[in-house]
Amino acid sequence: MPVLEIAVIGHPNEGKSSVLSTLAEDDSVRVSPFPGETTKCRAFPVLIDGREILRFIDTPGFQHPERLLYELKKLAGKEANPAEALRQRFVSDTSLRDDLELLAPVARGAAILYVADGSRPLRQVDRDEMEALRLTERPRMAVINCKDDDQRYLEDWRSEFRRNFNANRMFNAHRVTYAERIALLDALQAIDQEWQPVIAEVVAAVKKDWQARLDTSVEIILAMLEEILAFRLNESRSRLRDEAAFMARLRKKYCASVAEKEKRAQERLRDLFRHRRFYYRLAGHSILDQDLFSETTWSLLGLSRQQLVILGALGGAAVAVGLDALAGGASLGLFASLGGVVGAAGAWLGGEQLVKGVKIIGIPLGEESLQIGPNSNINLLFVLMNRMFLYFQETINWAHGRRDYPEAVATAGQAGFTQRWPAGQIKTCRAWFEALIHDESETVSRLRPEMREIIAASLMEISR
Numbered sequence: 001m002p003v004l005e006i007a008v009i010g011h012p013n014e015g016k017s018s019v020l021s022t023l024a025e026d027d028s029v030r031v032s033p034f035p036g037e038t039t040k041c042r043a044f045p046v047l048i049d050g051r052e053i054l055r056f057i058d059t060p061g062f063q064h065p066e067r068l069l070y071e072l073k074k075l076a077g078k079e080a081n082p083a084e085a086l087r088q089r090f091v092s093d094t095s096l097r098d099d100l101e102l103l104a105p106v107a108r109g110a111a112i113l114y115v116a117d118g119s120r121p122l123r124q125v126d127r128d129e130m131e132a133l134r135l136t137e138r139p140r141m142a143v144i145n146c147k148d149d150d151q152r153y154l155e156d157w158r159s160e161f162r163r164n165f166n167a168n169r170m171f172n173a174h175r176v177t178y179a180e181r182i183a184l185l186d187a188l189q190a191i192d193q194e195w196q197p198v199i200a201e202v203v204a205a206v207k208k209d210w211q212a213r214l215d216t217s218v219e220i221i222l223a224m225l226e227e228i229l230a231f232r233l234n235e236s237r238s239r240l241r242d243e244a245a246f247m248a249r250l251r252k253k254y255c256a257s258v259a260e261k262e263k264r265a266q267e268r269l270r271d272l273f274r275h276r277r278f279y280y281r282l283a284g285h286s287i288l289d290q291d292l293f294s295e296t297t298w299s300l301l302g303l304s305r306q307q308l309v310i311l312g313a314l315g316g317a318a319v320a321v322g323l324d325a326l327a328g329g330a331s332l333g334l335f336a337s338l339g340g341v342v343g344a345a346g347a348w349l350g351g352e353q354l355v356k357g358v359k360i361i362g363i364p365l366g367e368e369s370l371q372i373g374p375n376s377n378i379n380l381l382f383v384l385m386n387r388m389f390l391y392f393q394e395t396i397n398w399a400h401g402r403r404d405y406p407e408a409v410a411t412a413g414q415a416g417f418t419q420r421w422p423a424g425q426i427k428t429c430r431a432w433f434e435a436l437i438h439d440e441s442e443t444v445s446r447l448r449p450e451m452r453e454i455i456a457a458s459l460m461e462i463s464r
């Protein structure tokens with residue numbers, strides 16, 4: 001059976017390549033603010049288990065729609081395949097070369113996905129283009145890709161669409177979510193009955209693939225948390241050297257290693273969702289742009305006050321953390337506990353409880369070996385989880401067709417995903433955290449499925 005083709009067609013600069021890029025999750029598609037960026041048809045295959053079952057074709061914009069319509073009108077009703085007949089007629093006449101290039105896939109049987117910017121007024125050339133497409137007699141659907149928020153012209157567009165297309169939909173190449181992408185694919189079933197089973201297969205495969213990506217995301221996040229929370233850094237120093245400077249360096253090195261591990265996990269997520277070019281200036285993103293260990297990060301992404309009280313009621317090390325965090329900047333809690341590590345060796349900061357998890361592990365002649373980490377502040381777990389959730393949210397909602405990077409503003413409320421979690425979940429996290437920092441691998445493994453579920457539920461909610 002031949003592969004089904006869908007040609008994305010329209011006026012220059014309306015967002016055809018952007019729509020295709022987003023639909024096919026391919027950010028290598030050439031998109032530009034200048035008309036005429038796409039000059040040749042280019043195919044984007046949809047593979048299922050390595051088998052190509054559908055192919056999108058990016059095409060250049062119309063150049064002479066009026067003339068094209070005039071020529072097609074002469075053939076309509078007389079030819080079984082008017083687009084192919086026109087091609088044949090113009091083999092040695094180059095005056096319609098560009099328009100015939102874009103119609104080439106249609107001539108060989110492709111369906112049409114017409115893209116128009118619905119935020120501008122409808123013009124005669126648009127009417128000509130649409131009528132020309134209707135005369136090709138191929139299955140066709142129109143997509144309104146609004147580049148601006150202006151809605152005044154939408155009704156004009158819609159009524160023209162109803163005249164010329166089998167179906168029409170809104171699809172914003174920059175802002176659609178995964179769910180809207182699926183909905184557009186789903187809607188393609190309506191344009192031709194013959195296609196229905198193939199499109200249904202594509203939709204099912206895309207959904208399955210998405211679920212698999214969610215599962216992998218959970219594993220990426222879990223693995224990162226386990227790696228960072230159990231992380232220990234050892235360093236020897238001469239006893240004669242300046243202690244404060246040594247401690248400061250050690251702490252800096254620890255923070256840098258943790259940040260590096262976090263960044264690697266983010267990159268894995270980005271690859272998983274097939275973003276290669278994209279660089280988001282994470283806005284509110286600013287929270288992710290902020291240093292992992294900054295006070296802002298910790299106060300926005302750490303446990304809520306109420307949650308700290310809940311943990312405090314459980315007793316033990318968390319009480320100290322809780323009180324510390326309630327008393328001042330949450331980041332102080334972190335540094336106190338890191339300082340506590342160091343404090344075991346020298347007169348650094350902190351009370352007894354904060355020294356937990358930090359050791360001097362050997363004192364050979366003239367040298368001592370210090371270990372920093374694991375970090376005993378449970379807020380680190382929540383800060384890391386919230387940052388990964390935020391990164392996940394940004395990644396899945398970043399349309400592949402998007403090439404601008406505006407400064408968006410996110411509120412703190414959006415970022416603190418875990419602050420809405422019930423006490424039961426927080427307690428499971430705490431048990432897992434304690435097991436991790438105390439190297440109790442059996443408990444870690446026993447709690448892992450529960451942690452996996454907690455994280456999976458959050459990702460599901462974010463992606464809905």
Ligand SMILES: Nc1nc2c(ncn2[C@@H]2O[C@H](COP(=O)(O)OP(=O)(O)OP(=O)(O)O)[C@@H](O)[C@H]2O)c(=O)[nH]1
Binds near residue numbers: 031034036146172175
């Ligand atoms: N704000 C906004 N801009 C968009 C949207 N879709 C496309 N653009 C911008 O419009 C310009 C043209 O987009 P393309 O996707 O290259 O348009 P095209 O129809 O393929 O253009 P040609 O290949 O030149 O015919 C680019 O600067 C896009 O970033 C959208 O949904 N919102």
Ligand SMILES: [Mg+2]
Binds near residue numbers: 016030031060
């Ligand atoms: Mg293009």
